[in-house]
Amino acid sequence: MNKQQNKFGNWLKTSLTARMLMIGVLIIVLLIPLSYIESLINERANRQESIVQEINEKWGNEILLYGPILKIPYKTYTEKIITSIDVKNNRTEKIEHLNYAYFFPTKLEMNATINPEEKKRGIYTTSVYKGEISMNGSYGKPDFSSIDIENEDILWDKTTIIIKTSNLKGINNQVIINFNNHKFSFLPKYEENNNNLSDEVSLNKLETNYLNKEVLPFTNDSYFTIKFNSSGSKQIRMIPIGKETNLTITSNWKTANFIGNFLPLNSDKISENGFNAIWKVLHINRPFSQEYFKILPNLKEYAFGVNFMIPVDEYQKSERSAKYGFLVISLTFLIFFLIQSISKIIIHPFQYLMIGLALTMFYTLLISISEHSNFLKAYLIAGVSVIILITLYSKSILKTFKFPLFIGASLSALYTFIFVIIQLENYALLVGSLGLFLILSIIMYASRKIDWD
Structure with missing residues (x-):
């Protein structure tokens, strides 16, 4: 051996x-x-x-804004034939359906001042921010001609304005719209299918009470302003729903990462003190319409903005x-x-x-x-x-x-x-x-x- x-x-x-x-x-x-x-x-x-996600959830998730959108209910009708044994007694019944039309602003200007800061949990670091966001613009006269609706079937007195956002938790003030010198408060509205996006971002709805009929743009354009403060994390993005959309984001963050379908126009956007980015998007630049009937589409894929995540590789x-x-x-x-x-x-x-x-x-x-x-x-x-x-x-x-x-x-x-x-x-x-x-x-x-x- x-x-x-x-x-x-x-x-x-x-x-x-x-x-x-x-x-x-x-x-x-x-x-x-x-x-x-x-x-x-x-x-x-x-x-x-997971730690970064936990910090972001407690502070406030990313801000994704979709709105403001004019929401107008209208009636449509279908006919139903009620049959009987005697053909002579057959009758037609008219059934009423309630639908909604959605109209985007003619002009939409958004200005955001974002001040990020770093938050730490043990050895892990993430970026969160507080932002001041203002939105102003105008609506033209709602046009129902494409679906051939009679004026008496449009419920003008039940018109509302909606905003969809991914971050209700982070809003720090009462959101009010000044619409033709009339003020209306936004209230959260539950939507059963609010998570209609293809990724982890879900949109929640804010909606006003019924608008006064006299403020609607029947003859002249109607103008609006909205201001609110919000805490958020990761990034801020907007969907360019205006026929002309202008967005300006100012921040002291020095490592800006511009994301989405559209990039800022100004070449001098980044400086030693942060950045001042300006976007301008026309309706001809994006493949969706200015009005929708019955269903408000998911337009998240056309959002753009700035990512504030700290690059940890x-x-x-x-x-x-x-x-x-x-x-x-x-x-x-x-x-x-x-x-x-x-x-x-x-x-x-x-x-x-x-x-x-x-x-x-x-x-x-x-x-x-x-x-x-x-x-x-x-x-x-x-x-x-x-x-x-x-x-x-x-x-x-x-x-x-x-x-x-x-x-x-x-x-x-x-x-x-x-x-x-x-x-x-x-x-x-x-x-x-x-x-x-x-x-x-x-x-x-x-x-x-x-x-x-």
Whole structure:
């Protein structure tokens, strides 16, 4: 039995094939802790997302405004034939239906002053804001000619104005519309199907009581103004329902991210003190009408505005770096294998395993440090720590300074190469492919004179 063990041990020590098989097995084994590390990164990222969502919900979610919209009820009729045994007694019954027409403003001007601030919960940070929003504009005479409705079937005295918003909780004052010098308060109205959007954003309805018939735009345009204060988070967006929509957003936030179907017109929108963005959208620029009958459509996809989220991509970068873990371990083992083959120094499988575990420790250090610092500092600290550890450990194995210094320099170059790839977006694949080609060329050159027998 001892002879067989000694024979197997000598085979491991002397056979290049045995060493290569052993290294391959170790690399596969080390993929297990790497997969756990990737799961840890995803778990921490999900934890961050849930904490940020909790803060936003308590403060006030994003603001998405859809309105103001003139809502006018009207009657339509259908005929129903009531039959009897005697055909002569058949009669026709007229059935009345109540529908609603929705008219958008002829002109809509919106001005918002947004003052974001950072909110922290433990190690996680998000941006919230308080905003002052004013809306003013005008309505032209409602036109029912496209559906051929008689004037007596239009219930002018039951006309209301509605606003839909995603953030009722954040409104800090009573919302009042001044409509042709008459003031009307908005009240929340429950809608059974208020979550009619395709994503997580749902719109709640605010609606006035019935308007006085004399304020409606029968002969001249009717003008309105609305002002309200609101707390929110993430972003603020508007839907351009005016025949001409003008939006101005002013803020002291210096990292503005303009989102949606339309971008600001002014080129000097961003300054050292924040931004002042101006949009102008005409009805010809958007593919929807100025009036709708029976159903008010979901127009959320045409919203635009500003995102105030703090860009936190440490977890994304950590995940991308962990994807290169297999490459780092394989190349490091390959370097040790080449050194072992050239110098005839015996490296035990346990020593390979310790080196591999040290390489995986880089990623746990990277995640934990990046949660309390920026990614660059975390990468430097984790990289330098692991490189020093492996270099000193290889010194005790290889008994010389030449090879450990070479290993340290190789790991430094490898981690630098991976960091550059992580930072790049458009050229990551190109740079990565060229880098790997160069590494392969160097390894082929270094291994060209090895006696594989």
